[in-house]
Amino acid sequence: MQTKDKNSRIYCLTTLNIIASSKSSYRFAVCVMMNDIIYMDYNATTPVAPEVVRKITDSLQNVWANPSSSYPEGIAAKTALQSARKDIALLLNCEADNIVFTSGGTEANNMVIFSTVSKYKSRIQENLYPDGDLKKSNPHVITTDIEHDSVILPLKKLKEDGFVELTEVSAKNGGMVSARDVVAAIQPNTCLITVMLANNETGIIQPVEEIAKYLKKINAERANICLPQILLHTDAAQGIGKISVNFETLNVDYLTVVGHKFYGPRIGALVAKDKKSLQPLLYGGGQEEGIRPGTENVAMAVGLGEAARLAHKLLPELTSKMQQVRDHLEQRLEETFGNMVEFNCRPKVTSLRLPNTCSVSVCRQGMTGPAILAECPRLRASTGSACHALGQLSGVLIASGVPRQKACCTLRLSIGRETTQHDVETVVEQLRQAVKRLETNVVK
Numbered sequence: 001m002q003t004k005d006k007n008s009r010i011y012c013l014t015t016l017n018i019i020a021s022s023k024s025s026y027r028f029a030v031c032v033m034m035n036d037i038i039y040m041d042y043n044a045t046t047p048v049a050p051e052v053v054r055k056i057t058d059s060l061q062n063v064w065a066n067p068s069s070s071y072p073e074g075i076a077a078k079t080a081l082q083s084a085r086k087d088i089a090l091l092l093n094c095e096a097d098n099i100v101f102t103s104g105g106t107e108a109n110n111m112v113i114f115s116t117v118s119k120y121k122s123r124i125q126e127n128l129y130p131d132g133d134l135k136k137s138n139p140h141v142i143t144t145d146i147e148h149d150s151v152i153l154p155l156k157k158l159k160e161d162g163f164v165e166l167t168e169v170s171a172k173n174g175g176m177v178s179a180r181d182v183v184a185a186i187q188p189n190t191c192l193i194t195v196m197l198a199n200n201e202t203g204i205i206q207p208v209e210e211i212a213k214y215l216k217k218i219n220a221e222r223a224n225i226c227l228p229q230i231l232l233h234t235d236a237a238q239g240i241g242k243i244s245v246n247f248e249t250l251n252v253d254y255l256t257v258v259g260h261k262f263y264g265p266r267i268g269a270l271v272a273k274d275k276k277s278l279q280p281l282l283y284g285g286g287q288e289e290g291i292r293p294g295t296e297n298v299a300m301a302v303g304l305g306e307a308a309r310l311a312h313k314l315l316p317e318l319t320s321k322m323q324q325v326r327d328h329l330e331q332r333l334e335e336t337f338g339n340m341v342e343f344n345c346r347p348k349v350t351s352l353r354l355p356n357t358c359s360v361s362v363c364r365q366g367m368t369g370p371a372i373l374a375e376c377p378r379l380r381a382s383t384g385s386a387c388h389a390l391g392q393l394s395g396v397l398i399a400s401g402v403p404r405q406k407a408c409c410t411l412r413l414s415i416g417r418e419t420t421q422h423d424v425e426t427v428v429e430q431l432r433q434a435v436k437r438l439e440t441n442v443v444k
């Protein structure tokens with residue numbers, strides 16, 4: 001359904017309606033209700049690409065049989081799953097066979113954590129290692145203090161219940177952990193290192209590949225002295241579709257994939273170097289080789305495959321385009337607000353930050369991120385990750401070394417494939433007017 005506003009511009013009435021552009025099948029606009037809304041919250045979620053919607057619809061209508069059924073329709077569903085796996089594998093440079101479909105990133109992250117801890121405990125109980133002290137201590141996990149809640153909360157729960165020892169390496173140096181600090185935290189009973197690939201709030205890319213290089217040597221030494229191997233996991237939710245994510249080059253054991261962060265549906269996957277190292281969170285019908293039982297969500301898996309195919313095809317072009325628009329946004333913010341704005345976690349080397357993310361603080365007394373956004377009713381952005389939408393102070397910013405006062409007045413502006421320079425101008429103008437109104441109110 002369409003309508004026209006006073007300026008005769010056509011908008012869609014549906015929320016987050018996706019319009020395939022006539023120019024290119026990859027272009028689409030995001031319009032919300034009848035107003036000229038600008039969406040700059042692509043790190044929270046992305047709309048589903050029209051090509052993905054088409055594939056999902058086709059699958060729901062035509063490939064609905066159970067992939068475990070042996071008749072032709074079941075085989076077609078199984079083939080569709082395999083084909084999706086291949087598209088994801090192509091994007092991430094892994095084998096199709098390395099991929100386990102999950103409900104999303106939360107499940108993939110939980111699966112890695114619970115599985116690794118449990119398998120480690122079993123191996124220790126089996127007396128596979130001569131070091132008797134290992135039996136007395138809990139498994140030790142190393143992570144960072146800027147991880148997503150789907151990593152940090154299961155770990156904290158395990159620690160609280162007395163099942164693991166936990167080290168959270170600090171990212172206070174500009175939002176990036178040091179690979180040396182991570183490996184320096186290793187203990188004889190360490191079984192897992194989990195470090196996100198890129199942070200959802202600051203966009204800072206973490207040195208996962210460097211950690212893997214250190215770990216390769218350390219694991220070789222540990223093998224010689226009969227200590228358990230340490231597995232490496234990265235939650236790549238925010239990296240995929242924005243930067244090149246290469247499973248082989250990263251050399252991790254596990255990698256988390258989240259469809260709705262790169263124009264796919266709400267489904268996820270876990271890439272595992274050795275699937276046998278995984279233990280299921282659920283028990284049931286034996287699907288996904290028993291690692292993730294439950295009748296497969298074929299249509300969403302097909303959608304994830306299509307999102308991966310698109311990301312693979314478009315990535316080089318998109319990365320540089322998003323970076324140009326993001327850099328323009330930061331430049332315009334600087335020009336408009338002068339030293340009233342300060343950017344958080346902006347490394348000198350641009351490639352150390354996601355090309356689409358801008359974390360900016362508007363430093364004026366009495367001004368807060370939520371207050372600024374409340375004055376910008378046509379801007380969809382965030383004051384931190386979507387989890388902090390209720391106005392709590394972002395733990396990630398504080399952990400990244402951002403002072404509390406700055407963290408309070410921070411906006412996260414994350415752009416998408418279709419964000420234009422024109423959108424940037426509109427948003428900067430909205431912010432300018434909002435800040436002016438708030439300043440007037442403070443003076444009153």
Ligand SMILES: Cc1ncc(COP(=O)(O)O)c(C=O)c1O
Nearest residue numbers: 104105106148200235237238258
């Ligand atoms: C870095 C990161 N990891 C994991 C997740 C969890 O994904 P989901 O909510 O789809 O399970 C998110 C989602 O916000 C995320 O940003």
